[in-house]
Amino acid sequence: MAAEVREAIVKTGAEVEDGVLATMPRSLKYTAAQIRSIIESYKSSDISTIINNLSNIRNIEDVILYITILSYLVGNNIKGNGMLEAYSREFEKMDSISASKLRHLLTNVLGEEAPINIHVNKILKIIEFLKHKKGTYLWILKEKRLDRFEKDVREFVFENNGGYSIDRGIKLFIRIFIDKNTIPLAYKIAYNKNEVRKYKIHGDFYTTLVAMRSGSFEDVDSPTASKIKQRVARALICRSRKERCDPLRIRLKSVRGLVRTIAYLSGDPIAFERGAYHIGKNYCARLRCEECPIRNVCKKYIFIEVK
Structure with missing residues (x-):
């Protein structure tokens, strides 16, 4: 998923x-x-x-x-x-x-x-x-x-x-x-998938918000990912009981490495970064889930807040 x-x-x-x-x-x-x-x-x-x-x-x-x-x-x-x-x-x-x-x-x-x-x-x-x-x-x-x-x-x-x-x-x-879709003057890199995959995304607020709320980290095997998955599981249990639950707050800097790993696993970190930023800014941050282009696969962990 x-x-x-x-x-x-x-x-x-x-x-x-x-x-x-x-x-x-x-x-x-x-x-x-x-x-x-x-x-x-x-x-x-x-x-x-x-x-x-x-x-x-x-x-x-x-x-x-x-x-x-x-x-x-x-x-x-x-x-x-x-x-x-x-x-x-x-x-x-x-x-x-x-x-x-x-x-x-x-x-x-x-x-x-x-x-x-x-x-x-x-x-x-x-x-x-x-x-x-x-x-x-x-x-x-x-x-x-x-x-x-x-x-x-x-x-x-x-x-x-x-x-x-x-x-x-x-x-x-x-x-x-x-990037082949922009101005690929560094063409020996742009048309080499192995080199492009080495691009480490910045990991800004919007990209991180989408990476976390969408569940794109759930198959990543790392201590940070495991910790986030445990916290998400507890948050889901709390909400299933209809209790009063606090937002799940995640510090941006603490997951930047994880977000970069997610982008790498996507196979195209540049497109991932651009897509996540676009989704985060125009949909996720505004909770416009029903209009979001990834609404059919997103986990919609909207209780996650990135700080």
């Missing part, structure tokens, strides 16, 4: 557009589709053939810069409702990258109180490095292994820094370029 739940979540994720692409400016979204089409057509060819075809795409570097700056912002804990939409609108207004234009973009997205000049200087440094040292998109094309790709993104975009927020930014960057 748990496998069926995971399969349903992956199916939902495959049908849902990634939020980054969904909010991308129309012109860049068209460019992303061109990149995806070329990679799909020439993925078995030598890299020079792919480069020759990609070189004819207008705005290809703008797509990379768009994702790079967005990843930087997310990695520096800049988020919130409407951030993607605001960033997209402001980026679309820029006809080139300069300090003054970046400052205007960041001011409108982040507000006057943010350390704008610090961010501007760091972003310009990143862009300069990628353009003149690595080739804006060439280095991504050459990536073959997920662990190496992650290491390079951490070095090139985040100056080898770590931390919770930076890991989110790195995962955003990687996810976009290793």
Whole structure:
């Protein structure tokens, strides 16, 4: 049953557009589709053939810069409702990258109180490095292994820094370029299932909520999963007796490893993450069970709360 739940979540994720692409400016979204089409057509060819075809795409570097700056912002804990939409609108207004234009973009997205000049200087440094040292998109094309790709993104975009927020930014960057349904520039990873399965999802609130409430963990053999199953069993007994029962509260950090295992077992962690996030945000958190795309297989453990 748990496998069926995971399969349903992956199916939902495959049908849902990634939020980054969904909010991308129309012109860049068209460019992303061109990149995806070329990679799909020439993925078995030598890299020079792919480069020759990609070189004819207008705005290809703008797509990379768009994702790079967005990843930087997310990695520096800049988020919130409407951030993607605001960033997209402001980026679309820029006809080139300069300090003054970046400052205007960041001011409108982040507000006057943010350390704008610090961010501007760091972003310009990143862009300069990628353009003149690595080739804006060439280095991504050459990536073959997920662990190496992650290491390079951490070095090139985040100056080898770590931390919770930076890991989110790195995962955003990687996810976009290793997913066949988005912009699979890192095609040697994107079309290698074994490499894609190594992608460790972030494990945000919505994804965790769905992973727990749906019962997608019930066939996992681990101490954390066993503990959750025991707590769920007690909660079900309490409710079957129609007693007054407290919610089953689960700390997000305590099950992040379990949620990542569930995503791995799904066979497509990227689609699982996208599907679970979509379900969590639009259905599970609002208790819209009857409209939920996984309603026929979900265990509906709505007494679970994630903190």
